[in-house]
Amino acid sequence: TELELELGSSTQTSHRLLAYSDALLSIIATVMILPVAHTKIHPDQKLGESVQQLLLTKIAVYLMTFLIVTVAWAAHVRLFQVIELIDDVLALLNLACMMIITFLPYTFSLMASFPGVPFGIFLFSVCAVVIGLIQAVIVVYGFYHPHLLNQQIQVSENQNFYKRHILKIILRGPVLCFLAAIFSFFFIPLSYLLLGLVIVFPHLSRFITWCKTKIVGPREEEEASYSLETFSFYLSEPLSKERVEAFSDGVYAIVATLLILDICEDNVPDPREVGEKFHGSLLEALSEYGPNYLAYFGSFVTIGLLWFVHHSLFLYVTKATRLMGLLNILSLAFIGGLPLAYQLTSEFAEKSHNEIEAIQVSCVITFFASIFQFAIWTTALLHERETLHPFARYGGKEHAFMFAKLALYPCVSLGAFFLTCLLSEFSTEIFHLMQIVIPFAFLALRIFVRISLTVIKSVMSLSRRKVV
Amino acid sequence: TELELELGSSTQTSHRLLAYSDALLSIIATVMILPVAHTKIHPDQKLGESVQQLLLTKIAVYLMTFLIVTVAWAAHVRLFQVIELIDDVLALLNLACMMIITFLPYTFSLMASFPGVPFGIFLFSVCAVVIGLIQAVIVVYGFYHPHLLNQQIQVSENQNFYKRHILKIILRGPVLCFLAAIFSFFFIPLSYLLLGLVIVFPHLSRFITWCKTKIVGPREEEEASYSLETFSFYLSEPLSKERVEAFSDGVYAIVATLLILDICEDNVPDPREVGEKFHGSLLEALSEYGPNYLAYFGSFVTIGLLWFVHHSLFLYVTKATRLMGLLNILSLAFIGGLPLAYQLTSEFAEKSHNEIEAIQVSCVITFFASIFQFAIWTTALLHERETLHPFARYGGKEHAFMFAKLALYPCVSLGAFFLTCLLSEFSTEIFHLMQIVIPFAFLALRIFVRISLTVIKSVMSLSRRKVV
Numbered sequence: 001t002e003l004e005l006e007l008g009s010s011t012q013t014s015h016r017l018l019a020y021s022d023a024l025l026s027i028i029a030t031v032m033i034l035p036v037a038h039t040k041i042h043p044d045q046k047l048g049e050s051v052q053q054l055l056l057t058k059i060a061v062y063l064m065t066f067l068i069v070t071v072a073w074a075a076h077v078r079l080f081q082v083i084e085l086i087d088d089v090l091a092l093l094n095l096a097c098m099m100i101i102t103f104l105p106y107t108f109s110l111m112a113s114f115p116g117v118p119f120g121i122f123l124f125s126v127c128a129v130v131i132g133l134i135q136a137v138i139v140v141y142g143f144y145h146p147h148l149l150n151q152q153i154q155v156s157e158n159q160n161f162y163k164r165h166i167l168k169i170i171l172r173g174p175v176l177c178f179l180a181a182i183f184s185f186f187f188i189p190l191s192y193l194l195l196g197l198v199i200v201f202p203h204l205s206r207f208i209t210w211c212k213t214k215i216v217g218p219r220e221e222e223e224a225s226y227s228l229e230t231f232s233f234y235l236s237e238p239l240s241k242e243r244v245e246a247f248s249d250g251v252y253a254i255v256a257t258l259l260i261l262d263i264c265e266d267n268v269p270d271p272r273e274v275g276e277k278f279h280g281s282l283l284e285a286l287s288e289y290g291p292n293y294l295a296y297f298g299s300f301v302t303i304g305l306l307w308f309v310h311h312s313l314f315l316y317v318t319k320a321t322r323l324m325g326l327l328n329i330l331s332l333a334f335i336g337g338l339p340l341a342y343q344l345t346s347e348f349a350e351k352s353h354n355e356i357e358a359i360q361v362s363c364v365i366t367f368f369a370s371i372f373q374f375a376i377w378t379t380a381l382l383h384e385r386e387t388l389h390p391f392a393r394y395g396g397k398e399h400a401f402m403f404a405k406l407a408l409y410p411c412v413s414l415g416a417f418f419l420t421c422l423l424s425e426f427s428t429e430i431f432h433l434m435q436i437v438i439p440f441a442f443l444a445l446r447i448f449v450r451i452s453l454t455v456i457k458s459v460m461s462l463s464r465r466k467v468v
Numbered sequence: 469t470e471l472e473l474e475l476g477s478s479t480q481t482s483h484r485l486l487a488y489s490d491a492l493l494s495i496i497a498t499v500m501i502l503p504v505a506h507t508k509i510h511p512d513q514k515l516g517e518s519v520q521q522l523l524l525t526k527i528a529v530y531l532m533t534f535l536i537v538t539v540a541w542a543a544h545v546r547l548f549q550v551i552e553l554i555d556d557v558l559a560l561l562n563l564a565c566m567m568i569i570t571f572l573p574y575t576f577s578l579m580a581s582f583p584g585v586p587f588g589i590f591l592f593s594v595c596a597v598v599i600g601l602i603q604a605v606i607v608v609y610g611f612y613h614p615h616l617l618n619q620q621i622q623v624s625e626n627q628n629f630y631k632r633h634i635l636k637i638i639l640r641g642p643v644l645c646f647l648a649a650i651f652s653f654f655f656i657p658l659s660y661l662l663l664g665l666v667i668v669f670p671h672l673s674r675f676i677t678w679c680k681t682k683i684v685g686p687r688e689e690e691e692a693s694y695s696l697e698t699f700s701f702y703l704s705e706p707l708s709k710e711r712v713e714a715f716s717d718g719v720y721a722i723v724a725t726l727l728i729l730d731i732c733e734d735n736v737p738d739p740r741e742v743g744e745k746f747h748g749s750l751l752e753a754l755s756e757y758g759p760n761y762l763a764y765f766g767s768f769v770t771i772g773l774l775w776f777v778h779h780s781l782f783l784y785v786t787k788a789t790r791l792m793g794l795l796n797i798l799s800l801a802f803i804g805g806l807p808l809a810y811q812l813t814s815e816f817a818e819k820s821h822n823e824i825e826a827i828q829v830s831c832v833i834t835f836f837a838s839i840f841q842f843a844i845w846t847t848a849l850l851h852e853r854e855t856l857h858p859f860a861r862y863g864g865k866e867h868a869f870m871f872a873k874l875a876l877y878p879c880v881s882l883g884a885f886f887l888t889c890l891l892s893e894f895s896t897e898i899f900h901l902m903q904i905v906i907p908f909a910f911l912a913l914r915i916f917v918r919i920s921l922t923v924i925k926s927v928m929s930l931s932r933r934k935v936v
Contacts (some may be wrong), residue, residue, distance in 0.1 A: 282585045
């Protein structure tokens with residue numbers, strides 16, 4: 001940092017600005033699960049109906065927010081891979097950008113409550129356009145002060161080409177949103193289609209190029225492909241691993257702490273009620289909430305251990321490709337759904353008919369969160385030379401252990417799901433047993449893996465002997 | 469990281485574990501402001517009374533949680549300055565520790581609701597004892613696998629002395645809590661006193677040593693002071709600057725995003741109401757919420773800019789002393805109060821009599837948050853050789869600019885406070901004008917400072933000429 005401070009009186013490294021932005025974006029992406037989780041379910045209603053009600057509005061808001069914020073986050077990562085140093089003006093512009101992004105969930109809430117009114121979609125589009133314009137100003141400012149740029153762009157001869165290309169990528173979304181804003185007054189479905197395109201576009205364009213190269217073969221113009229290749233180094237391919245980790249940490253942290261907030265707001269008994277109903281015995285009043293505490297500790301353990309798996313995985317990941325980033329975001333979207341699972345399992349106290357459904361929803365959410373983590377690992381293995389540390393590759397000494405770590409949660413949650421289907425009477429017991437056993441399973445995993453490896457080896461050597 | 473991976477198959481750097489712990493702890497410290505902010509104030513009640521009501525329970529819970537969590541955080545920082553590498557067992561033990569810490573706010577809620585019942589204080593003490601025991605296990609585990617320890621302790625001859633000393637520091641709090649748990653059944657005030665001692669103890673013991681050295685003079689036993697000195701390098705003096713930043717970022721990020729959550733839950737109009745009351749015009753219904761949006765953007769700007777000031781300050785801080793850490797935590801405690809200020813200023817819509825009081829509370833909170841930042845700066849200046857980058861010291865080229873940056877918010881919020889006292893009719897206008905003007909003031913600050921420096925210089929040279 002000393003070196004950067006020397007460069008110009010106000011020039012700074014961007015490290016902390018990015019960490020703060022990651023924290024803001026991850027919290028905003030996740031926090032919209034709270035309105036979902038806070039939706040009151042009547043105890044005499046079947047869970048099926050109410051879940052359908054939820055699905056239509058609040059879950060849609062949560063998922064839309066999550067996806068749009070992650071798109072904005074990915075754009076932010078790209079932008080600050082181009083601009084590596086910042087000064088006060090850029091820091092303030094970035095904060096303005098963050099302010100508009102944190103306002104997006106509100107526009108989604110409006111859209112979900114009033115799907116037929118153009119105003120919600122108009123407001124969202126205006127925000128997106130403003131965000132795009134601020135980011136464009138950041139790019140223009142950066143290229144006007146080239147010492148802030150990435151070293152490789154700084155020394156490049158055709159800076160203008162880079163600038164145009166980056167601006168094109170940044171303004172692609174806002175232009176679509178601008179069109180959506182205009183169409184919102186004439187034909188709303190088209191607006192929604194355009195907004196959907198904003199989310200899908202980066203992946204779609206990539207998929208099309210991939211198809212093209214498969215069908216037509218790689219392009220042959222030497223010059224153009226060269227300049228695009230050096231460029232794609234910054235803008236298409238690897239996401240900064242550090243920022244993927246920071247964003248993920250933010251999501252895990254906020255999800256883990258949303259739970260205690262609910263406990264503190266809902267499960268402190270009313271002093272008057274304690275006096276009347278429980279003859280002044282606080283302990284008796286609190287024992288009513290027993291299942292809530294169990295659900296809290298169970299959810300915290302699940303989130304903590306999924307973080308632990310993520311942490312172990314990324315310890316051996318040397319480079320995060322775009323596909324791995326996408327899978328990570330899908331995993332995080334389900335992690336964000338865990339407070340909903342908590343809310344459902346904590347309703348056990350009211351002895352509704354929904355026990356099994358609640359447990360199964362929890363199992364499904366946990367399963368998808370963990371299976372996408374597993375998918376990151378398998379994707380990394382496909383290009384293991386670039387993406388993984390030697391220890392974690394096929395034949396590496398940590399390979400089997402990593403495999404077991406990542407496979408544990410998908411297997412256990414799937415197992416619990418089917419067990420509750422078969423033994424529906426003991427579903428609660430099965431679920432809590434699962435939550436208690438898993439931490440110890442992780443502690444003893446290394447020993448298990450070592451034992452099973454020795455067993456496999458000895459079995460194989462035995463069978464070889466027999467063959468001989 | 470490659471090097472650390474080689475050390476042992478499961479040994480890892482602790483960087484990400486610490487970042488995640490910082491995120492969890494900062495969110496938990498701050499999130500208890502939500503129950504405070506969500507307390508409904510009747511529009512016909514005077515704000516004075518209801519604020520007093522709040523003060524007695526919920527604000528007390530918030531402050532107690534904040535202080536206890538920061539004490540736990542400081543202990544965590546110390547602990548992982550001793551243990552520098554981790555493995556899976558330590559990661560899982562740390563997660564268990566985090567789980568108990570996130571449960572603490574609930575015990576405070578119980579204490580605040582039932583101050584006369586021993587159970588709340590008993591539960592808290594039990595949690596604190598469990599946390600202490602887990603941390604003791606972490607220390608023992610670390611010293612059993614010395615390759616995980618800090619390099620300087622690793623090569624030291626009297627490892628056992630270090631181990632005992634660290635265990636003593638870690639178990640000091642839990643022992644007090646254990647006593648508090650026992651006394652909670654006999655004489656509750658004593659329990660509260662013991663718990664208060666846990667928070668004050670580190671600062672108190674430091675203050676006593678400071679007084680001793682002032683009165684008696686520094687100790688003269690060569691040998692003992694030497695071993696204590698090398699030790700205090702880890703445990704008493706500088707906090708890891710990186711972790712102070714990470715913790716602060718977490719608080720700023722969660723406070724900034726709590727606001728939009730309130731907006732999303734409270735300010736989406738009911739479709740039926742829009743149909744009946746506003747003849748189906750969403751825009752008209754939303755215009756009711758105008759002041760809420762203003763309050764939201766105003767609060768976000770305040771938080772964002774206070775983060776910006778903090779970020780600028782710590783860019784030039786090379787080492788964070790304990791006193792600076794304490795001032796930082798006091799500043800953050802007031803930052804955490806800003807959602808309350810938002811909730812108060814957003815009540816303007818209801819045209820209650822509380823406008824001026826609400827604005828004044830906001831000004832006071834902002835003033836204290838920023839004056840403690842200023843205090844960090846002045847404290848750093850006292851030992852500028854150790855704590856500040858040369859640019860920011862007296863006579864450094866950034867000194868005047870830093871001074872202006874840090875003085876802006878205290879001055880403006882104090883000014884706004886007194887202006888609203890004098891011109892009570894225009895208080896709302898003054899407040900909003902302040903919030904709009906400040907970002908531009910920050911953008912133009914460098915120019916202001918340069919101009920005023922030139923003016924001062926020319927005035928001084930003129931006066932010198934006159935003297936000649």
